[in-house]
Amino acid sequence: MTLFERWRVNQRLLLIVCVLAVLVQLELHFSARRGQLTVLNPERVEHIVLTQAPNAEALVFERSQGQWQLTAPLTAAADARMVESLLAIATAAVTSPLNLTATERAAVGLDPPRMKLQLNDTKLYFGRIEPISRRVYVQHQQRVFLLDERWLIPLTRTAETFVGD
Numbered sequence: 001m002t003l004f005e006r007w008r009v010n011q012r013l014l015l016i017v018c019v020l021a022v023l024v025q026l027e028l029h030f031s032a033r034r035g036q037l038t039v040l041n042p043e044r045v046e047h048i049v050l051t052q053a054p055n056a057e058a059l060v061f062e063r064s065q066g067q068w069q070l071t072a073p074l075t076a077a078a079d080a081r082m083v084e085s086l087l088a089i090a091t092a093a094v095t096s097p098l099n100l101t102a103t104e105r106a107a108v109g110l111d112p113p114r115m116k117l118q119l120n121d122t123k124l125y126f127g128r129i130e131p132i133s134r135r136v137y138v139q140h141q142q143r144v145f146l147l148d149e150r151w152l153i154p155l156t157r158t159a160e161t162f163v164g165d
Contacts, residue, residue, distance in 0.1 A: 045063070089117065108144075
C-alpha cells in the first residue's frame with residue numbers, strides 16, 4: 001500500500017469518526033428533551049431539605065406566607081431567587097429512564113447518594129457525573145435519569161449564599 005493510499009484510508013476513517021461523533025451529540029441533545037424529572041409543581045412546594053453530602057447537616061427551607069425562610073443550619077430569610085433555583089430542578093429536562101441494577105446504582109454514586117434534595121415529599125438522589133455526556137445521575141422514585149450537570153450548581157451552595165436581604 002502506497003503512502004497516498006494510506007492517506008486516503010486515514011481520511012475516510014477520520015470522516016467516519018466525525019460522523020459518529022455528530023450522531024452521538026445529536027442523540028444526547030434530543031434524548032435530554034424527552035421529559036422532565038418530576039411532575040411536581042414548584043409553586044406548591046412548601047418545604048425543602050437539601051443534604052449536600054452523606055452525614056452532612058441539611059439545609060432546610062420553609063415557605064411561610066409566601067416567603068422562604070432558611071430554618072437550618074441557621075435561621076434567616078432566604079433569597080427567593082436562590083430557592084427558585086432549587087425548585088427548578090424538579091422540572092428539569094432529563095433523558096429517558098436508565099435501567100440500572102443495584103450494583104450499577106452504587107457504581108454511579110446513587111447507593112448511597114452523594115446529595116439529596118427533598119421537595120415536599122418528593123425525594124431526588126444525586127450521584128456521579130457521567131464523564132462522556134457531562135450529565136449527573138439522578139434518581140426519582142425507582143427511576144434513574146441523566147440530568148445536565150449545570151443543575152448541580154444550586155445544590156452545592158453554602159447556607160450563607162441562600163440568605164436574603
